[in-house]
Amino acid sequence: MSRYRRRTGVRRYLNVVNIGALVLAAATSLPLIWMALTSFKSPVEAGAVPPTFFPDDPTLANYGNALGSAGFGRYLLNSTIVSVSSTAIVLCLALFAGYALGRLPLRGRGPIMVALLVISVFPTIAVVTPLYLVERQLGLLNGYWGLIIPYVAFHLPFAIWILRNSLLDIPYELEESATVDGASPARTLLSVILPQARPALFTAGVFTFTATWTEFLMALTFNAEDSHRTVPVGIALFSGLYEIPFGTIFAGAMAATVPIALLVLIFRRSVLSGLTDGAVKG
Known part of the structure; x- marks a missing residue:
């Protein structure tokens, strides 16, 4: 009887967890669904009070206006250059730093x-002003490196944590x-190791x-030029x-969300494996 009660209790717990996960997923997805539906509404319907959930007369004019604007293509190119460069540098540095902190006999680890x-949880807004003054002195404003360098500095600690914890799980016999x-x-x-x-x-x-692609505050502060x-x-x-x-x-x-969505869909299994295999371990 005790075993039956235990199994019943586990099933109830899993049902509660699943229901909670569904509620959380719905609450998280609702703003994205609203954004997607509004992107197909006419200007009058998008600003209607009270608002309508589904568009009465769907239109693609909004996408034509957004993608056809003079600078949107340039904005996408700039985000791609900054995000890809920042990610590549972060991964390269995090691999070596994680290896040193996880597998070498260093003091003070x-x-x-x-x-x-x-550093990884430090608020960005607290350092924007001093960073702006430093970049102005170094001539890094209105350029790619003015964003790449602070992005690398802010996101490298989190990447080191993930790589270090993952490298701890690799058997030392392989290295020997x-x-x-x-x-x-x-x-x-x-x-x-790699x-x-x-x-x-x-x-x-x-x-x-994802973090560098969606970052707004530093991108707005450090780049005043449209290019x-x-x-x-x-x-x-x-x-x-x-x-x-x-x-x-x-x-x-929505157009800017597509690269992130594709990235997550393509690498979702690797991301889940990286989180469960070592990223959340101490």
Whole structure:
């Protein structure tokens, strides 16, 4: 009887967890669904009071206005350059730093990991002003490196945590066997450790790319010229003088969401594997 009660209790617990997950997923998806539906509404219907949920007369004019605007293509290119460059640099540095902090006998690894954790949760708004002054002195404003460098600095600690925790799970026997076979430390890292750390790399890469693609505050502050603005800033500038074109703004936002959605769909298994295999372990 006790075993039956235990099984019943586990089933009830799982049912409650599943229901809670569905409610959370619905609450999270509702703004995205609203944005997608509004992107097909006419300007009159998008600003109607009370608002309508489904468009009465769906139109693609908003997508034509957003994608056909003078600078939207340039905004997409700028975001791609900044996000891809930042992600590549973060993954490269995080791999070596995670290897050193996770597998080498270094002193002070605990304080270093705590410092990285503090940096990763530090609010961006608190450092925007001093960063702006530094970049102005160095001549980095209105350029790609003015965004890439702070993006790397802010997202590298989180990537190091993910890579370090994942590398801790790799058996040391693999590394010892490569050393016995005469492989150099760099060769061992690239040929033995790197293939085992792919899920964690995908996890860190997806999180870094998403964060840099959607970042707004630093992109707005450090780039005043239209030629180097990114997608979030460009979409914010769609607002007109006498009206706010909600349909065009939401259409641009939907177009900017497509790369992130594709990235998550393509690498979803690797991301889940990276999170469960090592990213959430101490």
